[in-house]
Amino acid sequence: MPPASGSQPGSLQPGAQQQTFVISDIRIDGLQRISPGVMFSLLPVSIGDTMQPGMTGPIIRAVTESGYFEEVEVAREGDVLLLTVLERPSVSEINIEGNRVLQTEDILENMASAEIVEGGIFTRATLEAIRQGIQEVYSSRGRYGTTVDIEVIEQPRNRVAIDMTVNEGEESxxxxxxxxxxxxxxxxxxxxxxxxxxxxxxxxxxxxxxxxxxxxxxxxxxxxxxxxxxxxxxxxxxxxxxxxxxxxxxxxxxxxxxEGQQYEISRVDLVGDLVNAEALLRAYTLVGPGQTYSQALITASEEYMTQILGNLGYAFATVEGVPTINDDEQTVEVIFYVEPGARTYVNRINYRGNVATADEVLRREMRQLESAPASSQQIELSKIRLERLGYFSTVEVDTVEVPGTSDQIDVEFDVEEQSFGSISFSVGSGGGGDWFVSTDLQAENFLGTGRTVAVGLNRSYFQSSARFAYVDPYFTPDGVSRGFNVFLQKQDSPFNIASFSTTSYGASLNFSYPISEVQSIGYNIGYTHTELSSGGLSVQEIESTPRLGPNDRYLIRPANNNPWEGPVMDAVTAPISSLPEQYRGLPSEPGFIDKYGTTFDNFTFTTNYVYSTLNRGQLATRGTQHQLAFEITVPGSDLQYYRATYTGEYFKPIYGDDWVFHVKTNLGFGNGYGNTDDMPFFQNFFAGGLAYNGVVRGYDENSLGPRSTDPRTISPQQAGLLKDDNGNIILTPGGSASYDGTVAYPTVPVFDSNGQPVLDADGNQQVQLAVETFNLNRRDRDSFGGNVLTTLTAEVLFPLPFVQDRGGVRSSVFLDVGNVFSSSCSASQQRLGCSNFDAGELRYSAGVGVTYLSPFGPLTFYLAAPLKKGENDRTKTFDFTIGAGF
The missing domain is CATH 3.10.20.310 (membrane protein fhac)
Known part of the structure; x- marks a missing residue:
């Protein structure tokens, strides 16, 4: 409502200011969005109050200071106090275009801090300040040519829209x-x-x-x-x-x-309450008289001494190094002021975020105890031990003062659980009718108990197996672990390995004893029954071929049972023993089965040592780990052999926490002892691809190292005709004869290097058995492995862009080096390149890899190129595995 005729804005009617009256009512005109209740709450007067001269000014100030109104007029109609207001417009929408360097959310947040938001009150003065502020931010980033154009568009119902166009310009x-x-x-x-x-x-x-x-x-x-x-x-x-x-x-x-002059330290002292730890605190003071002044060493000394006091239970201790400069002598006196505060005790240790994992699993890793003096070292060690479990992607710790006390704190651990195992089920078929069914559970934290349970049932064209494994890491309260494993397995040779099959069953019992916070030693006692089969046509290293019996014969002249091909006559044969040995095609070396048979009962004893300072149980980013294991079959076992393996890892952050240098090596050596000359071939090491402990990406899995020798075969021929009791050949009415089932091995003539026939002692042409090499390489399974393993990986871990969960994803560029060797190559293997360790035979590859901790277990992918390729090497540019990380 417009002001009353003759009135002045912001004042009462003429003469009214000199009048005193009791307010019988208050009427407000001009309200649109502001409720009358809000308006009445702003007024310093109310109905029934007496209006005194000079009260107009306070009323106007009280209303305008609220920021809701552009104008306020006060008038009187009789005993009614009349207020006429003009509301400020509201902001209906804010549109921003042209910004790339600054995010729209950041600009809107800046405007909101100045109380310009959608639905809020609009003021031009504030908007201009925002424009200048945005231009200043761009200028601070080197974009001095940035302009910000703002258009205010009036809309119905006293609203405005703000359109902001940013021209960022070019970076200076x-x-x-x-x-x-x-x-x-x-x-x-x-x-x-x-x-x-x-x-x-x-x-x-x-x-x-x-x-x-x-x-x-x-x-x-x-x-x-x-x-x-x-x-x-x-x-x-x-x-x-x-x-x-x-x-x-x-x-x-x-x-x-x-610059000024260079100063030396003249004196260092500690003052304050040194809590009977002066000698210890001074030992961690990195500055001393005669040293060149260094602010960094003073700061480091403060941090060390604060940490020492924290380890002694003074959680809120402060140490401040104050330098006093003597310009005349160009020296600095440093006084460390020590304020330990009250000794602090831990009231409670609480856990958050462990939805599946029981509190007890976390509590037994604690090195900081409740009711004990608070030690920053023990609290940090407790955090590290939780990270090393591998159950949590992040572990955060905080200390909180207990309300009402000055010497007690609560320690709060906040964890985020991650996949700590793998569960899978799959069924399908492959080429050629091959089929498989596979179920596997590997739970490192079974039902949140901290125990490991593994159950597996697998059926595929090369393996049938069942297993059950269990490990309790806290079999005793002081951290002795106990576990056992039972298994039954029938397996044909895995991918790229020489053909054989085994049927085995067994069990083992293991214990592990902690000897320090970062070291443990373990023992394993096991029994395995193994039945080995060469499949009837084995490589020479497993079973030598051809295999001939003492009564076998060779053909001098084949039989003829068909009268249409000449006279029917019996074969002429001779015992193979009558052939000189060099013409019998006998293998030069016996195979494994020839020497040791096919059934073995072995009892093994294994000891292992682990040293680990890794910061995480999975996908570590800092620290070192050494694992050394020695396995030996006890005397009395059917096979006597030993294996020693070493795995070492080292992680070093090189830029922040996301860029990390990582090196890993796997070494292995094994051999036989006692009545066993060599390590059993089915215990050999393998390398290539993502082979267990033999990772050399860029090559086919298990494909590196010594090759096996193809078997040799000779096909027997029908050698005898049916005869009657008098030894005469039985002929059919048509004149033909039938074979009697006896066989003999065919022969071929022998020629010398000049192509001339070789004659025997009787002047007849010498013959030899017609032995042929049978090529088993149809399915690319001709690697034989070796007893010497050497692999090394050097890589740089880097963060993937747009990936928030850095603890669950690892990407890297890598260089892999390695191979498998044998200290007991057969003569035929040597012709295929088998050798003892030779640095010149190492294989190299480079590429990129990614490991993701999925809910079903680790998924590992790689893309690699071999840098050195041997004649018999098989390469593989891309591969992946599920359930095992690297």
Whole structure:
């Protein structure tokens, strides 16, 4: 409602200000969005109050300071107080276009901090401040040409829409960084400390020359720290003018410094309450008299002493090193002020986030105990032990003061569970009618108990097996673990391995004893019954061929039972023993089965040592691990052999926590002893692809190392005709005869190197058995493995872009090196390249790999190229595995 005729805005009617009256009613005109209740709450007067002269001003101020109204008028109609208001418009929508460097969410958040939001009240003055603020942010990032155009569009019902168009312009480039006042250190040495600078010619895509105010501040801090850490206690950066060319394209940065003189430390002392630990605190003081002053060493000393006090139970201790500078003598006196505070005790240890894992599983890893003095070292060690379990993707710890106390804290562990096993079921068929059914459960934290349970049933064209394994890592309260394993398995040779089959069953019992926080030693006692089969046509190293009996004969002249092909006559044969040995085709060396048979009962004893400082149980990023194992069959076993293996890993962060250098090596050696000459071939090591403990990606799985020798065969022929009791051939009415079932081996003539027939002692042409080599390589399973394993992997782990869960995904660029060798190559294997360890025979590959901790277990993929390929090597550029990570 417009103001009353003759009234002035913001005032009562003429003369009303001099009048006193009791307010009988208050009427408000002009409200649209603001409720009358809100309006009445703003007024300093109410119905029934007496209106005094001079109260108009306070009423207007109270209403306008709310920010809801553009104008307020106060008038009187009789005893009624009349207020007429004009509301500020509300913001119906905010539209932003053209921004790429700054996210829309960041701009809206900045506007919200100034109370300009959709549905809020609109003020032009605040909007202009926002425009200038956005331009300043862009300028701080080197975009001095940025403009921000804002259009306010009026809409019905006293609303406005804000359209903001950002023209970010081009980034200004740093043309030169100039340091002025530095004499001790050269400009090149100092600019190497800085992130900002001119772009190197050899890095065309470098962003080093993109200006950022925050980066410049960080560079100044680094230069300052460099001087302070080298004794220049009075060093100062006087000014850092930044100039830009008129076209906003080039930036020149000048850093004016005052170096001052280099100072030495004259005295170091500790004051305060040293809690009877002065000697220990002084041992961790890294500065001393006569040393060049270093602020970094003072800060490190503060941190060490604070940590020492924390380990002694003073969780809220503070240590501050205060330097006192003597300019006349150019020395610095450093006094460390120690404030331990009250000794702190742990009230409760609480856990959050362990939905599936029982509290007891976490609590038994604690090295910090409840009701004991709080030790930062023990709390951190407890956190590390939880991370090493492998059950959690993240583990965070915090200490919280107990309300109402000054000497008690609660320790809060916040964990995030991850996949700690694998569960799978699959059924299908392959080429040629091969089929498989596979079920497998591998639970490292079975039902949240911390125990490992593995159950597997598998049926495929090369394996049928059943197994059950169980491990209790806390069989005793002090951390002795116990486990057992039982299995039944029938297996043909795995992929790329020489043909054979085994049927085996057995069981084992194992214990592991912790000998320190990072070391353990284990023992395993096992029994295995194995039945070995060569499949009837084996490689020479498993069973030598051809196999001839003492009564076998060879053909001198074959039989003829068909009268149409000549006279019917019996075969002429002779015992093979009458052939000279060199013409019998006998194998030069016996195979494994020839020497040891096909059935074995073996009792094994295994001991292993583990040293691990890895920060995680899965996909570690820092620390070291060494695993050494020695297995031997006890005397009295059918096969006597031993195997020693070593696995070592090392992780070192090289840039933050996401870029990590990793090296891993696997070494193995085995041999026979006693009545067994060599390690059994089915215990051989293999390498290639993602083979267990023999990882050399870029080559087919298990394909590297010694090859097996193809078997040799000779096909017998029908050699005798049916005869009557008088020894005469029985003829049919048609004149033909039938074979009697006897066989003999065919022969071929022998010729010398000149192609001339070789004659026997009687002058007849010498013959030899017609032995042929049978090629088993139809399914690419001709690797034989060896008793010497050497592999090495060096890789750089890096984060994948757009992946938030860095703890569950690992990507890397890698170089793999390795091979398998044999210390007992057969003569035929040597012709195929088999040898003892030879560095020249190592294989190399390079590529990229990714491991993902899926809910069904680790998934590992790789893409690799072999860098060295032997004549018989088989390569594989891409492969993946489910259920095993690397």
């Amino acid at each position: 480039r740093i043309k030169d960084v100039n340091l002025v006042g530095n004499t001790t250190y050269g400009e090149e040495e100092l600019t190497e400390l800085m992130d900002l600078g001119t772009r190197p010619w050899y890095l065309p895509f470098s962003r080093r020359d993109r200006y950022s105010r925050e980066q410049l501040s960080g560079d100044i801090e680094r230069v300052t720290s460099y001087y302070l850490d080298n004794g220049f206690a009075r060093f100062n950066v006087d000014s850092t003018p930044v100039t830009i060319t008129p076209d906003n394209e080039q930036i020149y940065i000048t850093i004016n410094v005052s």
